[in-house]
Amino acid sequence: xxxxxxxxxxxxxxxxxxxxxxxxxxxxxxxxxxxxxxxxxxxxxxxxxxxxxxxxxxxxxxxxxxxxxxxxxxxxxxxxxxxxxxxxxxxxxxxxxxxxxxxxxxxxxxxxxxxxxxxxxxxxxxxxxxxxxxxxxxxxxxxxxxxxxxxxxxxxxxxxxxxxxxxxxxxxxxxxxxxxxxxxxxxxxxxxxxxxxxxxxxxxxxxxxxxxxxxxxxxxxxxxxxxxxxxxxxxxxxxxxxxxxxxxxxxxxxxxxxxxxxxxxxxxxxxxxxxxxxxxxxxxxxxxxxxxxxxxxxxxxxxxxxxxxx
Amino acid sequence: xxxxxxxxxxxxxxxxxxxxxxxxxxxxxxxxxxxxxxxxxxxxxxxxxxxxxxxxxxxxxxxxxxxxxxxxxxxxxxxxxxxxxxxxxxxxxxxxxxxxxxxxxxxxxxxxxxxxxxxxxxxxxxxxxxxxxxxxxxxxxxxxxxxxxxxxxxxxxxxxxxxxxxxxxxxxxxxxxxxxxxxxxxxxxxxxxxxxxxxxxxxxxxxxxxxxxxxxxxxxxxxxxxxxxxxxxxxxxxxxxxxxxxxxxxxxxxxxxxxxxxxxxxxxxxxxxxxxxxxxxxxxxxxxxxxxxxxxxxxxxxxxxxxxxxxxxxxxxxxxxxxxxxxxxxxxxxxxxxxxxxxxxxxxxxxxxxxxxxxxxxxxxxxxxxxxx
Numbered sequence: 146x147x148x149x150x151x152x153x154x155x156x157x158x159x160x161x162x163x164x165x166x167x168x169x170x171x172x173x174x175x176x177x178x179x180x181x182x183x184x185x186x187x188x189x190x191x192x193x194x195x196x197x198x199x200x201x202x203x204x205x206x207x208x209x210x211x212x213x214x215x216x217x218x219x220x221x222x223x224x225x226x227x228x229x230x231x232x233x234x235x236x237x238x239x240x241x242x243x244x245x246x247x248x249x250x251x252x253x254x255x256x257x258x259x260x261x262x263x264x265x266x267x268x269x270x271x272x273x274x275x276x277x278x279x280x281x282x283x284x285x286x287x288x289x290x291x292x293x294x295x296x297x298x299x300x301x302x303x304x305x306x307x308x309x310x311x312x313x314x315x316x317x318x319x320x321x322x323x324x325x326x327x328x329x330x331x332x333x334x335x336x337x338x339x340x341x342x343x344x345x346x347x348x349x350x351x352x353x354x355x356x357x358x359x360x361x362x363x364x365x366x367x368x369x370x371x372x373x374x375x376x377x378x379x380x381x382x383x384x385x386x387x388x389x390x391x392x393x394x395x396x397x398x399x400x401x402x403x404x405x406x407x408x409x410x411x412x413x414x415x416x417x418x419x420x421x422x423x424x425x426x427x428x429x430x431x432x433x434x435x436x437x438x439x440x441x442x443x444x445x446x447x448x449x450x451x452x453x454x455x
Numbered sequence: 456x457x458x459x460x461x462x463x464x465x466x467x468x469x470x471x472x473x474x475x476x477x478x479x480x481x482x483x484x485x486x487x488x489x490x491x492x493x494x495x496x497x498x499x500x501x502x503x504x505x506x507x508x509x510x511x512x513x514x515x516x517x518x519x520x521x522x523x524x525x526x527x528x529x530x531x532x533x534x535x536x537x538x539x540x541x542x543x544x545x546x547x548x549x550x551x552x553x554x555x556x557x558x559x560x561x562x563x564x565x566x567x568x569x570x571x572x573x574x575x576x577x578x579x580x581x582x583x584x585x586x587x588x589x590x591x592x593x594x595x596x597x598x599x600x601x602x603x604x605x606x607x608x609x610x611x612x613x614x615x616x617x618x619x620x621x622x623x624x625x626x627x628x629x630x631x632x633x634x635x636x637x638x639x640x641x642x643x644x645x646x647x648x649x650x651x652x653x654x655x656x657x658x659x660x661x662x663x664x665x666x667x668x669x670x671x672x673x674x675x676x677x678x679x680x681x682x683x684x685x686x687x688x689x690x691x692x693x694x695x696x697x698x699x700x701x702x703x704x705x706x707x708x709x710x711x712x713x714x715x716x717x718x719x720x721x722x723x724x725x726x727x728x729x730x731x732x733x734x735x736x737x738x739x740x741x742x743x744x745x746x747x748x749x750x751x752x753x754x755x756x757x758x759x760x761x762x763x764x765x766x767x768x769x770x771x772x773x774x775x776x777x778x779x780x781x782x783x784x785x786x787x788x789x790x791x792x793x794x795x796x797x798x799x800x801x802x803x804x805x806x807x808x809x810x811x812x813x814x815x816x817x818x819x820x821x822x823x824x825x826x827x828x
Contacts, residue, residue, distance in 0.1 A: 227666035350507050351540035355619070356557035364551070370544035 149402060180281035192434070195229035205421040224365070227429070231405045233318055237408060238387040240322040241329065245383045246376065248326060249333025254368075259340050267338065271331040271347040278328060282396035286311070286325050288399075289408055314405040317398050324393050329386060333379045340375035379450040381441060388437060409433050457531065457626035457659055459504060460532035466499055473499045475683040476513070486653050487659040487688075490670035490682035492706075498631055500680070506530050518626055528557070530627075535618035537613045537632040541604040541619070548587055548600040551618045555583045558623065590622040593655075594738040610641045617649075621656065628653075628660045633666045634669065638793035646673055667707050672693070677769040679703045695741075701815035704739050710770060712740050712809075713782045714739045717754075723776050725755045728805050736813035742770060744807035747793065750800040759780065759797045764788070773799060 188260045198218055203210035221227050256266045273281065288295045289310040297307030310320040352358060357366045369376075391410040394400060400407035400415065413433060417426030459481040459542070459672070474496040475684055481487045489497040502508040504515055506527035515522050522530045531788040541550050564570045591597040594614045613633060614642045620628060630758050633649075634642045650673055653660050664670055670677045671691040679702075680687040684737055687699045698704035701786060716737050720727060731738065752757040757773040761779060771784040782801060793799065811816040 163492075191565075345540070347536045347538050348542070349539040350527075351534070351542075351619075353507060353527045354505060354532065354534045357553065358526060358528060359562075361562075362557065362778040366542055366545075369543065370489060373544070413574065 158407055194426045195430050195434075198424055199431045201424045201427075203423045205417065205423050210424070218432075220425065221428050221432065226407065227412065229233045230400075230407040230409050233404075233406065234388060234390070234408045234410075236323065237322050237390055238316060238384055240319070241325040241387040241390075242383045244322070244326040245387075246379055248330040249379065250331065250333045250337050250372075250376075253337035253341060257338060260322070264378050267335065270334050273328045274331040274335075275329075278392035279396050281328065282324070282393045285320075285368050285393070286397050290318055307431040311397050311406075312402055315400055315407040317402065321390070321398065323392050325387060325390060329383055333383065336375050336379050337372065340372045341368070347446075373448075377444075380448065381444050384444065385437065385438060388433075389438070409436075428432060458485075459627060459659060459661070460516040461500070461504070462516070463513040463596055464500065464503060464515070465509050466496070466503060466508065466510050473509070474503070474693065475537055477680075477683075477685050478513075479678060479685060479688060481659060481661060482655050482675070486650075486675045487661065487672060488520055488662045488664060488670040488674040488677045489680055490667055490677055490706075492663055493665055494553050495680045496683040497663045497665075497680045500620075501534075501629050501631055501661060504661060505532055505534050511547075517814075525545075532627040532629065533623065533659075535613075535620050535633045535741055536628040537606070537676070538788050539616040539636075541615055543604050543613060545603075546600065547591075547596065547602055547604065547615050547618075550604065550615055551587045551590060551600075551622050552583050554623045555586060556621060559583065563733045564731075586622055586813060587618075590618045594618050602791060610636050610645065613637065613645060619653065621652070624656075626658055628661045630655075630660065631691040632664055633662075635664070635666070642669075642797045649673065665711070671707070677704060681706075687751050690737075695715075698809065699817050701737060701739065701811040704809060704811075708741060710742055710783045712741055713745070714740050715775075715780065715782070719780065720755070723755060726753045728808055730805060731808075732818040733811050735810040735818055737815070739809040739810040739811065740803050740807055742783040745782065745784045746798045746802040746804070747771065747773075747786060748802045749785055750798045755801040757781070757799060757801065759795050759799060760791045762793060771795075773801065 159309055173454055191263075201210040202213050202216075252270055256270075258262055259266075287293075289297075289314070291307060291309040294307075294310075296310065300307050308316055308318050335447060344367065348364065348371065352363055352367050357363060389410060390408050391414065394406055394411045395414070399407040400411050409429070410433070413429040413437060415427055416422045416429060459479075461477055462481040464477045465472070466476050476498075477500060489500060489518060491497045499508060503510045505515075506515075506522065506525060507528075510523075517532070527534075542553070560570070560576065560710060560778075564573050564579075566577045577600060582705055583804045587600075588597060591600055595619055596611060596614045596618060598656070599607060599611060599615070602616065607615065613636075630649075634645050637645060648670060649660075649662075652736075661668075664672065671694075674691060676688055677691055677694050679686045679694065681702055687694060687703045689697070694707050698707065701714065704716065714737055717731070717735055718728060720738060727800070730736070748754075755775065757775045760774040763770040763772070768786070769786050770787055773784055774780075775780045777784065784801065812818055
């Protein structure tokens with residue numbers, strides 16, 4: 146009897162705590178439900194719809210469609226234009242990512258090194274980030290105009306012959322890449338400036354006492370390693386943005402001449418909304434999404450190992 | 456081997472003078488501690504010796520040569536920082552090897568990948584490896600050489616920082632509050648290790664701390680700084696028994712020295728002890744210089760306010776007669792049976808009474824002047 150009496154309250158406790166726990170459980174789901182709904186409605190739902198469409202021959206405006214299996218994908222992978230767009234996107238990213246990171250870093254270092262006018266320089270370099278790309282693309286279009294553009298005029302003044310930047314197969318993609326760097330490096334700069342502020346002064350002091358007090362040694366032993374996490378963030382962000390390049394292509398070259406500046410997102414848009422091939426466009430989107438996910442995962446995995454020290 | 460001479464060092468930030476004309480000689484092989492409250496300029500002074508900060512006036516002389524316009528790496532000094540300041544991306548080995556590599560390898564030889572192929576690098580690397588390993592075994596971190604600083608405990612990081620400082624055998628060791636990030640137990644242990652390291656290396660140590668216990672236990676001499684000025688530079692025991700300045704007397708020693716102004720003393724109805732100087736404004740005495748006797752006329756009387764029993768000693772807080780101020784008395788556990796509320800009289804050993812004028816400067820009897828000299 147005594148045992149039972151002693152045992153009783155504990156069992157009640159256990160029951161109560163179970164009830165409380167399941168109650169807490171329900172409350173937990175209730176609490177996350179708004180976020181879950183938004184996530185499903187805005188992210189998972191549309192992705193599922195796109196995957197579904199990619200298996201159909203739906204054309205924008207028509208009221209019926211048929212499931213055609215993976216036919217869209219086989220067309221896609223045998224389409225030379227798709228491969229051209231993919232390789233162009235990769236080349237674009239290969240120029241824009243290092244260009245943005247390097248320029249952003251150099252400008253951040255220069256701004257931090259100079260005592261005066263820091264705020265002004267930061268704001269000036271950040272302006273392109275704030276501006277609308279399609280509007281700025283028009284400005285760039287006039288600058289790169291073959292006869293009256295500022296760039297060619299400058300070249301001619303220096304005794305060189307002008308180039309038809311956006312209408313020449315050899316330069317169209319390069320010109321777009323330069324515009325991409327121009328637009329993005331301000332953002333990288335702001336991130337690097339904040340990263341630089343977090344580098345402890347004692348590390349620079351230690352480097353000075355240890356004899357690593359030259360600019361390059363300081364960069365190598367203190368600044369760059371301490372900027373590792375920021376750099377990783379900037380690289381991933383810039384890579385993602387360069388895969389998203391669209392506005393400047395649409396406004397300035399429409400992917401031409403002869404697909405020399407065709408990129409994935411522009412291809413996707415053209416197929417879906419110019420040619421109204423929604424099914425095919427959806428297939429392109431699926432491939433595009435897969436590339437983005439793969440890219441982010443790989444970068445994070447590769448860089449994570451090298452930039453976090455504790 | 457180097458002695459350090461500071462001549463009239465001045466430093467200000469904007470309108471705030473941080474170091475006001477400090478002159479100090481630090482002997483070769485000496486362990487000198489700069490102690491003072493935070494913001495007193497002690498760290499700034501250390502950074503000026505290191506060359507991390509440029510003084511506005513005065514000279515820094517290390518080993519007989521003026522190093523005013525020398526960069527930190529040219530001054531033959533090593534420094535240990537409060538936050539250890541290890542390079543987080545380098546292994547312990549590379550951290551300790553860095554000062555040797557920057558000095559012995561050319562810039563090209565230090566380049567990653569390319570440098571390894573350059574002639575001469577292999578030989579130099581071999582000697583560097585030997586020296587790093589020797590320093591590591593001396594500090595008992597040889598088994599940690601391949602780890603990154605992030606994988607080490609605070610005490611281990613501090614040893615690595617010490618290793619990085621000692622590996623190139625500098626003439627002067629500068630330490631800026633190196634123990635203040637450690638827990639109390641480890642701090643006491645590292646204190647002993649730093650003392651042992653000083654004895655073994657035999658070079659000049661300049662140590663900055665705000666902790667008077669560290670200053671008292673570790674140093675050959677202690678320099679007390681306050682408000683950018685040096686108040687006194689003496690051996691620890693002298694600093695305790697024979698302070699030059701009331702502020703020094705109040706800073707050194709725990710519990711704090713008792714200070715009673717002469718006016719207060721008289722207002723309590725007590726007669727001043729014999730031999731008090733005419734200019735004396737404050738009388739100060741250590742807790743162990745006071746004896747508890749029966750209350751009586753003409754002496755300092757009070758009531759025991761509280762009793763702190765530390766086992767080896769008992770400290771009585773005695774509230775003075777008018778309730779303004781308390782005096783701390785150290786008594787032996789066997790002797791004292793005091794409890795709060797008991798009225799007591801205080802008897803002060805006249806030989807241990809310290810007198811200060813109204814500016815806080817020490818006033819001495821004739822025999823004390825002789826003893827000081």
